[in-house]
Amino acid sequence: MNLEQAENITTWIWFTGGAMRKIRKPKSLIPKAPIVEIEHPIVEPQSVETVFLSTDLAVNEAELRREFENCSDVVLRSITCTDSNGRAIHMLVVYVDGLVDSKQLDENVLEPLLLRQLPTKDLTPALWIRDFLSEHTLPIAQTDVLTEISQIVDSVLRGAAVILVDGDRAALAAALPGWERRGIEEPPSEPVIRGPREGFIETLRTNTAMIRRRIRSPRLKMIHMTIGDLTKTDVCVAYIEGIAQKTVVEEVKSRLQRIQIDAVIESAFLEEFIEDQPRSPFPQLQNTERPDIVCANLLEGKVAIFTDGTPFVLLAPAIFWGALNANEDYYQRTYMASFLRILRISFMMISLLFPSLYVSMTTFQQEMIPTSLLLSIAAAREATPFPAVIEALIMELIFEALREAGVRMPKQIGQAMSIVGALVIGQAAVEAGIISAPMVIVVSITGIASFTFPRYNVGVSIRLLRFPMLLLAGLFGIYGMAIGLFIIIVHLVALRSFGVPYFTPVGPTQFSSLKDVFVRVPRWAMQRRQDGTTGENSLRIPSGQSPGPNRGNGPPRKRLSRRRQGAT
Amino acid sequence: MTSKKQTISTWQLMMLLLPIILATEVLPVTDLSAKFAHQRAWLATMPATLTGVWSILVMIELAKRHPGRNLVQYSSDILGPWLGKLLGVVFMCQALIYTTKVSAEAMTFISMFALPRTPKHVVLGLFLFACAIATWAGIEVLARCAETLIPILIGFSLFVFVFLLPNMHPSFIRPILGPHWLETIFQASIVPSGWYGEFLLMGFLLPHIKDVHKVRRSILWLLVGLGAFVTLVALQSTMVAGPLIEKFIYSYYITARYISLGDFFERIDPLIISIWMYGMIIKTAVCLYVLSICVVYLCDLEDHRLVVIPVTLLTLLCAMWFFPNIAQLRNFLLYTFPFEGALVQNILPTCLLLVDKFKSAVKRPVHA
Known part of the structure; x- marks a missing residue:
């Protein structure tokens, strides 16, 4: 040569x-990315x-x-x-x-x-x-x-x-790359009882290989780009041709190419540049460490963005209800999964509204509380010096601080922290008469509820919105809560993620896609991919595959033939 | 208007129209009708829907003849610029009456039952703030809000109905017929008929629909559903409260207080405030949207967002001036609104349609 x-x-x-x-x-x-004249380049070009x-x-x-x-x-x-x-x-x-x-x-x-x-x-x-x-x-x-x-x-x-x-x-x-890399292990932030135990690692090629191993089709496309003037981080955009919407894929690519940044250390750096509404409290991209979640989302027509140096893969477009779907819903029996979903949705409401409901019921709408309960709450609140809303704010803040300390502390100290916190808040504050016992119960239930989110980042948004709701409840009671909830819903239905309405399939109601929101129908009944995110190929499962005695090698019965005819 | 035309589906249109009729009607309908018809209030709700049928047919026919144009636009098309603008101003005033009326209703309702010690103006201000946010976001967002919240509202009402079943006494609606029964029923149906005329607002929503020709059937079914629902509400209130019903204000709310299940589940009426509030907010937001659209087209402006804030403030002022207390509001609803509404909501659009038909009938030979 x-x-x-x-x-x-x-x-x-x-x-x-x-x-x-x-x-x-x-x-x-x-x-080619649009050429933008930068007055002050981020990095001095070393040799022109x-x-x-x-x-x-x-x-x-x-x-x-x-x-x-x-x-x-x-x-x-x-x-x-x-x-x-x-x-x-x-x-x-x-x-x-x-x-x-x-x-x-x-x-x-x-x-x-x-x-x-x-x-x-x-x-x-x-x-x-x-x-x-x-x-x-x-x-x-x-x-x-x-x-x-x-x-x-x-x-x-x-x-x-x-x-x-x-x-x-x-x-x-x-x-001859041969740097040290972490072994593949179960991601600690997304554990499952049933399901694959693999998690992504910090190396991009290993992560894309995990997806390629699961979807062995040349229609799975992976487009490479380099972002970051200094870090030159490898970023990979993966999608399935024909299933993903072309417009969404193009939008993801062009938004990524527009980024001018010195360094990309985590996928969150990209997320903040490519989301639709940067001022929203709600995350408009999903992130995950699990290859099975990425595969399932690719099959729903979404686009995955792999970033070198982080195990967190971004998925776009994200919808709100996806935050309430755990990957394990699809690995469990349908009744259990549906039950858990309804439970999660109700606990989402509890995590958003329960402290404010308590405040507005004890402050404004006492008639809503049954008499015997009202008496015991009144007895418990008799000694406390603060109004309910102040009490709730203090307790919520302390709870958030405890949680944050528990996350950041080294594990050994973290445990001690939670014991001290529980003792101080749960026991001493109540016995000293500073905080009422029902408030402790309310805050702990809210705390439990806020951890039922399969997706951490949406749970955080809901937790944050709890505070304005609390203030509205303290000022206007249940009427203020209704107004606050309405404003949140207006924001949610107005939000879009890569052009897809964030609140689908409830916001713009798509009845066919509701089968995978509040309940999870059996796999053989999910014949079509979700509306809104999917491109031209929406058929997943041909109909008539419901198992039963009529299927298989046994003597054919009339019902089978009828159903087959109906299906075709 | 905005460069990109916003579109809504037929289902979304239905979900937007549903609170327009229900939100204000359900709470006081029974006691207002019972003033004239006593225990026969529930019979008065069905004849009242006639104005609804009338309004729906006229508005859809007008929309078919002028696709993509709204009421203010095609009144100028039909009557010429001057007379058309004048009619546009009339419709604008009607939209202002809607916003004022509904926000005053919400204000009196909230300050009467939920926050008696909070200043009324603060309650009204917060209410209109939420409405203005939704209006600002546009009709598409409003439609999505409606289809998210309205099913909850309907579900909750059915829930109230089921839980009130033990408290209902069918004997309260007897005698069903009797001396002067027909007169009293028609007399009583005049009050709710005003609300059904509010289908006038379709004149501003139909331009957002892709195919106007397929809408009529769904909207008429919606009207049937609405009539049945209101009848159910009137029956429910009458059977629970009996002859007391005509003494109540916001009878639906008060009869819901009878719910008691075990010793635990009782007095859920504040929940009605919070859930019914969504219907009221959506209705007010739609009316605010229509009002700002009227202003936009009358003044040749670009975007409805320009006028949302002034229009909201105007509504705030009007609600505080015109309806300072509930007595004036109920007087207006009982004695003024049905007749004023029939004139603006039914007779004027019908005249418009007739003029349009006449004009096209005269013109046709020229074209041929």
Whole structure:
């Protein structure tokens, strides 16, 4: 392979994980981002004109040393080997210590060069040595030929070992990524009783491979892009062609390409740039650590956004009711799942309204409380010095503080925290007569209710909205609560996530999709994908698959044939 | 108007029209009708729907003849700019009457039963604030709100009906017939007939519907459902409270107080406030929307959002001036609104339709 050939190759490498593939730059798939003139670029461009490699190794080395100045983890190792003619060939191996697999580097790169006898060829050593290395010596799946200094810098930083040969205008990059990564384990924030126990890890390729393993179809598309001037984070947009809406896919891609940022550390960085209504308290993208949830959502026509460096995958468009669906609903029997859903919805209302309902009932609408209960509440509240609304606010704030402390503290102290908190709030405050016992009960029920959300981020929004509701209840009683709830609902139905109304299928009512909101019908009855998020292919399950004695190899009965006819 | 036309489905239209009729009607209908018909209040609710049928047929016929245009626009088309604008102003005033009336009803209702010690103006202000937010968001959002909340409202009313069953005494509605029964029924049906004429608002909602030709059937079914529901409410209140009913104010609310299940489940009437409030808010928001649309088209403005805040403040002022107490409100509902409503809601659109038909009948030979 000569220089011209090498220059003509426009391949680029991006390796981030176990499964390495050589990918031709998908020009047609990634339209150019709109060129925006930035007055103050985030990062100073290091060199405006491209610097090509020189034939002189010493010049190249000096250039690379200048680029990697003060980078103690970058290794530039000079080696000299001799061919069978006894000619000395100078080479330079560049890699980042810790990013490459040093064992593989030793065995597959350095050992053949230094210890094995190299063959003799008539060509100048510089030209054949690269071919020899890539075609005969190195048992490495992914290699590439680079001609620019900036390309070399880029591949070295992505975990390649780059070999430069004296007298050659091109360098050979061998992908040897071998950094430490976490094992695949069950995500602690989304545990299940029944269901797969795999969770995503911080490496993008491993995560996409988990999806590819579950959906073995070329219709599952994964589009790559790089975001972040400094971090150059790999981001992957996955969707299933024909199931996802084209407009949504295009919208996700164009919104991601619009982002100009120095660094992407977590997927939340992207989320805040691409959501529809940034001032809403409700999250408009779903995030998850579980591959089964991502697969299920891809099959509903949603788009997944993988970000390198975080196990949290974003799913768009998100709808509100999705927050009340756990993945386990689909793995359990339908009655249990439906029961749990109704329970969750009622506890969502409790977590939003229960403290304010208590306040408005004790302050304004005492007639609603049954007499005997009213007497015991009155007896308990007799000694407390605060009005109910102040009491509720104090208790809610303390509860939130306790919860936050419990999350942030190291585990051992966290337990002590909760014991102290429970004792102080539950016991001492009541016995001292500062807080009434019913209020403690109300706050603890609300606390339990706020943890019934399968999706943490929506639960947080509901928890936050509890405070304005509490104030409205303290001022206007049950009337204020009604007004507050109405304003929340107006906001929810006005909200959109990537063009899909957030409150579907209740907000714009779609009767066919209600089968998967308040209840979960059996799998064979969910014949169509959810309206609103799905593209042209909406059929999931052909009808007539309900199991029963009429199905199978037994003698055919009349009902079966009738149903079949009805189905077709 | 806005560049992008907002559309609503037939179901959403039904869900928007339902609170327009129900929200204000259900609470006081029984006691207002019972003033004339006594125990036969429930018989008076069905004849009252006649104005509804009339209004629906006229409005849909007008919308079919002028697709995509609203009442103010096609009154100018039919009557010419000057007379048309004048009629537009009349409809605008009618919309202002609706907003004022409903918010005054909500205000008196809340301050009478829920917050007797809170200043009325604060209650009214909060109410109109919520309505203005929904109006600001536009008709699509309003429609989605309606289809989220109205099924809850209906479900809750049925729940109240079921739980009131033990308290009902069928003997209270006897005698069903008797001397002067027909006169009293028709006399009593005049009051609720005013509310059914509020289908006039369809003149502003129908332009948002994709296919106006398929709407009539659904809306007529809606009217039948509404009539049945109101009859049920009147029967329920009459059978629970008996002859006392004509002494009550907001009889539906008061009879719901009779609910008692065991010793635990009783006095759920404040829940009625909170749930019925949604119907009132949606109705007021739709009326505010119509009012601001009227202003927008009469003044050739761009967007209804421009006028939402002024229109809301105007409603606030009117509600405080015109209906400072419940006696004046009930006087208006009993003696003024049915006749004023029949004129503006039924007779004027019918005249408009007749003029339109006449004009096209005269014009047709020219075209042919």
